[in-house]
Amino acid sequence: MTAQEDLDHARLLRTKVVRYHEAGHAVIGELLGVPLRWTAIIDQGPGQRVLGRTERMRGAFEAASLETRIKTKLAGGLAEKILLGSRSPGGALHDDESIAELLKELEPDEKGREAVRSRLEADVRVLLEEPKNRALVEAAAEHLGLWSELTGVGLREIMKTKESGLASSGN
Numbered sequence: 001m002t003a004q005e006d007l008d009h010a011r012l013l014r015t016k017v018v019r020y021h022e023a024g025h026a027v028i029g030e031l032l033g034v035p036l037r038w039t040a041i042i043d044q045g046p047g048q049r050v051l052g053r054t055e056r057m058r059g060a061f062e063a064a065s066l067e068t069r070i071k072t073k074l075a076g077g078l079a080e081k082i083l084l085g086s087r088s089p090g091g092a093l094h095d096d097e098s099i100a101e102l103l104k105e106l107e108p109d110e111k112g113r114e115a116v117r118s119r120l121e122a123d124v125r126v127l128l129e130e131p132k133n134r135a136l137v138e139a140a141a142e143h144l145g146l147w148s149e150l151t152g153v154g155l156r157e158i159m160k161t162k163e164s165g166l167a168s169s170g171n
């Protein structure tokens, strides 16, 4: 491979990781009652970082419990790990700060904080490993691959389609 092909390949992979990351935030948030407004993948062009951004319905995140907020934040990095086997936590870096802040609020005792984080991570892991939810994250990531954005309406449409699809295949 030439250097350019190498770069293009790394770039495609990187974009895929970001798509799964944002899809994880979006789907897990939706499942936990923090409805999505939109999520977008912003490809800034060759040599630039690929960014992902997810926004909730106004006030929904703030209204959610601390545990729910932390779980939706954890879901991005965990979706990368669980669905793609990604080892580089690149996409999750921007979440770490807010997760640390929220954890501090939830568990004032620093000694207990790591255990709380582990428990919440395990909860999100269970959600992401459930085949139905996994399929949802994959569908959302695929949509992001095609359109670079996914609205809350679009996500709920995907969820409805998957629901009915599963119901009919179960007959």
Ligand SMILES: [Zn+2]
Pocket (backbone or CB within 6 Å): 021, 025, 076, 077, 091, 092, 094, 095
């Ligand atoms: Zn994130």
